[in-house]
Amino acid sequence: MRPIDIVGCGPGHVDYLAPVARHSVEQADVLVGAGHLLALFPEVGSQRIEVRGSMSVILDQLELLRKRNICLLVSGDSGLFSLAQLVVRRFGRKNCRVIPGVSSIQVAFSRLALSWNSALLISAHGRIPKETTACLAQYDRIALLAGDTVAIAWVADRLVELGEAYQVVSCENLTFENETIRPFYSADKLRQAVFPARTVLLLLRRDLLL
Ligand SMILES: C[S@@+](CC[C@H](N)C(=O)[O-])C[C@H]1O[C@@H](n2cnc3c(N)ncnc32)[C@H](O)[C@@H]1O
Structure with a gap:
C-alpha cells in the first residue's frame, strides 16, 4: 500500500x-x-x-x-x-x-535577516504556553505561533516581565499581499493592536535589531 x-x-x-x-x-x-x-x-x-x-x-x-x-x-x-x-x-x-x-517561523526570521539557530519555538495556537519568564529570559530570540487574543495577552504579560531589553515584532499574513511586519516596544500597544489569525510573534532582545 x-x-x-x-x-x-x-x-x-x-x-x-x-x-x-x-x-x-x-x-x-x-x-x-x-x-x-x-x-x-x-x-x-x-x-x-x-x-x-x-x-x-x-x-x-x-x-x-x-x-x-x-x-x-x-x-x-x-x-x-x-x-x-x-x-x-x-x-x-x-x-x-x-x-x-x-515554515511561517522561517519566513518571520528571514524577513528580519535573523538566523533562528538558537531560537526557542513555542506554539500558542489554541493553547496557553507553559514556558516561564525565567525560561524565556535564557533566549535572545523566541518565536510564537500566535493568532488569538489569549496568545497576544500572554506575550504582552511576558514582555512586561522581561523588561526593556526585549521587544516584540509581529509578522502577519506572511507571504501574502497584505503581509505586515510591525515592531512593538510596549505591552500596552501590543494589547491594543488587532492581529490576524496568521500571526507569528517574535520576542527579541532589542540589541539584535540595532
Ligand atoms: C497549526 S500552526 C501550523 C504551523 C506550521 N506548521 C508552520 O510551520 O508554520 C498555525 C499557526 O502558524 C502561523 N502561521 C501560519 N501561516 C502563517 C502566515 N502566512 N503568516 C503568519 N503566521 C502564519 C500562525 O501563528 C498560525 O496560528
Whole structure:
C-alpha cells in the first residue's frame, strides 16, 4: 500500500510551495486539508476532503480510504506544530511519507535577516504556553505561533516581565499581499493592536535589531 503523503504547504502563497509538494498532490486520488490549503491546487481533480472540525473524524475517514493515494495537506512545515504527528501516530511512521515545507517561523526570521539557530519555538495556537519568564529570559530570540487574543495577552504579560531589553515584532499574513511586519516596544500597544489569525510573534532582545 502506498504511504500517506503528508505535505507541508508553506506559509500560504503558492510561490512558497516546493515542486515535490506539487508532485505529490498531482499523484493523489484523495486530497485532504483545510480549505485554504485545498485552494492552493484548484486545477487538481482528485477527491477533496476539507478538514474542519474534529481530527479524529478525519483520521477515521483516512482509514477507510487507505487503499487510495492519500495526500494530507498541512500548513507551513509538516514537522513543526503540525497535524502531521496525529496522522503518523495513527498510521505509523513506515506508512507515512512526510514532505517538508517552508515554515511561517522561517519566513518571520528571514524577513528580519535573523538566523533562528538558537531560537526557542513555542506554539500558542489554541493553547496557553507553559514556558516561564525565567525560561524565556535564557533566549535572545523566541518565536510564537500566535493568532488569538489569549496568545497576544500572554506575550504582552511576558514582555512586561522581561523588561526593556526585549521587544516584540509581529509578522502577519506572511507571504501574502497584505503581509505586515510591525515592531512593538510596549505591552500596552501590543494589547491594543488587532492581529490576524496568521500571526507569528517574535520576542527579541532589542540589541539584535540595532
Ligand atoms: C497549526 S500552526 C501550523 C504551523 C506550521 N506548521 C508552520 O510551520 O508554520 C498555525 C499557526 O502558524 C502561523 N502561521 C501560519 N501561516 C502563517 C502566515 N502566512 N503568516 C503568519 N503566521 C502564519 C500562525 O501563528 C498560525 O496560528
